[in-house]
Amino acid sequence: MNEKPSVGIGHYVVVLKRQWKIIVAMALLGVLAVVAFLYLVPSRVMASTLVNVNVIVSDPFNPSRPASGLLDAATEDQLASSYVVAHNAAQTLQGGDDAAALRDGVSVTAGLNATTVRISYTSSSAERARAGADALANSYLLYRQSEADARKTKMINQLQQQLTSLNAVLGATALADRSALSGRISSVEYQINQLTAIDTTGGSVLTPAAENPVSVQPQTSTFLASGLLVGLVLGVILAFIRNAFNRRILDGYDVGLVGAGPVLAELDGSRGTIPARGDDVNEFRMIRERMLASAGTSLEALTVIDATQGGLSDVAPNLAVVMAQTGADVELVVMGTSEKYMTLLRDGLQLVPDTTDSDEEAEILGSLRIPHLKVTRPDRTGTHDGADDLVTGVVRRRTAGRKPGTVIILALPADAPYASRLAAGRLAGAGVMVAERLRSRADDLAAGAAQLDEVGAVLLGVVLLQRGRTITDTHETSHPATLEVPGRDAVSARR
Structure with a gap:
């Protein structure tokens, strides 16, 4: 877990830049108060x-x-x-x-x-x-x-x-x-x-x-200058008070401040797709390279902890896509997901049942669109050992029985329990957190980083999303840039 950086003069500059609207508003309020005073009080x-x-x-x-x-x-x-x-x-x-x-x-x-x-x-x-x-x-x-x-x-x-x-x-x-x-x-x-x-x-x-x-x-210029100065001082005070009580993540600086850095990427788009399109393609590839540089090229397992306000974001599946593009076999295990989310995964990745692999307690799907990628969805309604609501026995078996050279990615939803995060982090040994600007709380991000640290897992970094980012059906978008889709012959040969 990253240590929290010490607060220096740069912190005050950041706070003033962030809260400049409050400072300007208070300065204008001070000037308006003086103008009203000068109007009411005869000279x-x-x-x-x-x-x-x-x-x-x-x-x-x-x-x-x-x-x-x-x-x-x-x-x-x-x-x-x-x-x-x-x-x-x-x-x-x-x-x-x-x-x-x-x-x-x-x-x-x-x-x-x-x-x-x-x-x-x-x-x-x-x-x-x-x-x-x-x-x-x-x-x-x-x-x-x-x-x-x-x-x-x-x-x-x-x-x-x-x-x-x-x-x-x-x-x-x-x-x-x-x-x-x-x-x-x-x-x-x-x-x-x-x-x-x-x-x-x-x-x-x-x-x-x-x-x-x-x-x-009263002297107009002196009073106006005094009103402006008092307003600025009050604005600066209110800016620091608001910044202290506002525990929402705004940018990478907040991520580093709570000791959850580094920021692997900032996805500024309000909509994401599976697989990624447009500028997001390059962002996810940069995330991949930064993760490999941090964890070493022998990254074998990864847990993606969602700290957003929604369910599962597009980060985990797109990380699985870019990892599969390196030629490694990748298995994405999505836990606690909804049918709507699974529909987006099936349509975007062209998922079909994998006839070469089966498990009674899980739905295992292969991608016709992305070679070397399979998606596993544990069956929460089926029988399992009851060790955890999300990290069930099938998740543990799939992780422990991972074939050499296979990268397994465990995707947890935003409402995942504390125990599930600890279990996923311990099984993977490395983790990435997903945060949402102005919605994810700094305390939640710090807690997630601490949870990974508790079980000896390495926090590789945080992916910061634009506020309200949603996943759009692939068929509804028309961005010219997209991930390369391999030919069906190659996929059929792999199957």
Whole structure:
């Protein structure tokens, strides 16, 4: 029995080639799902406005820290997305989005180690998105300025009140004590002057939204590519799952995978004849040569185990025909066959009772068409030793009493019991299995190979048939190529 080959990268390539329809179908399904999603979900457009934020310091020309270090990104984010900013921005938009929509669609990104802030706004169209982004940016800058102005005014007013109080005290103070008050008054006046000089501008727009590209969400190309990729991945996964659960034989690769190889031939025709015609003639001759090369030219007995869905195929009789063509005497023993199948054999091989050989428990026929070929059909209804339902006593006697130089072929049907396969394999010592694409199960093929191995029989290989291959009456076909038919004189002389 052949060892099962190890699984390499070639196995994955074979699976992908076999299941390409599933992969393509899942990829198309992924793309269609994305198309449906894009159709149902409205597109959104995002526009951005870049602003430079003015960081307010008391001495802008001599800062203790860089301006970027004084900018709190979280605070600016909260300011730009606040209701006040959105409400003020909505007031400037004529027929645009309202304050709630502006708040929902705004996003703020502060520049790293910089005083720039990018304010982005997402809306239903590019025009609305650009208008909203510019309105939010301007409202944000104005709000920062108004807040700074309010704080500046408040501080100045407090200092002015303090200065007024100090001046009043200065008028009622003795001349000797006025020096200290004058210093305090000068300090307050200096602070007022410093506050007055502070720039409270919120900032400036560096790049308006109209000058920045817009982005559309969801992005059609990105989503389609994602759908295609997800579909392909799911398709590949399903392909391997289906391949793992599909135990039907598809081609010679499956045969080798279960350890039942090699494949002696693949008969692609949907109909076969007895004897073979057309391209099948050459296929059966190749099977013969491969069997002889594998078993040696001294092949004496062979069992043909059918693993198809039907009864007996045309493989066993055609193997007997091509073996008889080599000049060897061949006896084909067909077990468990029907009358219909026997009719096909009688018509195709021109079988007549063999008067030179007889057995009470079997029907022995000689071929007028193929020299050196006889067909034996054990009588299942007759009396026999009961050793086996198919491999009866007559089968055992015919095999054991085989004349030197005679090749005996034991043909078992697809429904042959386990014991019959073991018995036929043990008697023959060599076997060939017949499988049918997409119908024969890998487990059955592996079991047949194991059965032959159990009894020490050599599995010469597998003949792979096209799915649904049937046997056609010879008279119904008209292929020009056929096996050579010897003259009647030669057959009569042999008889």
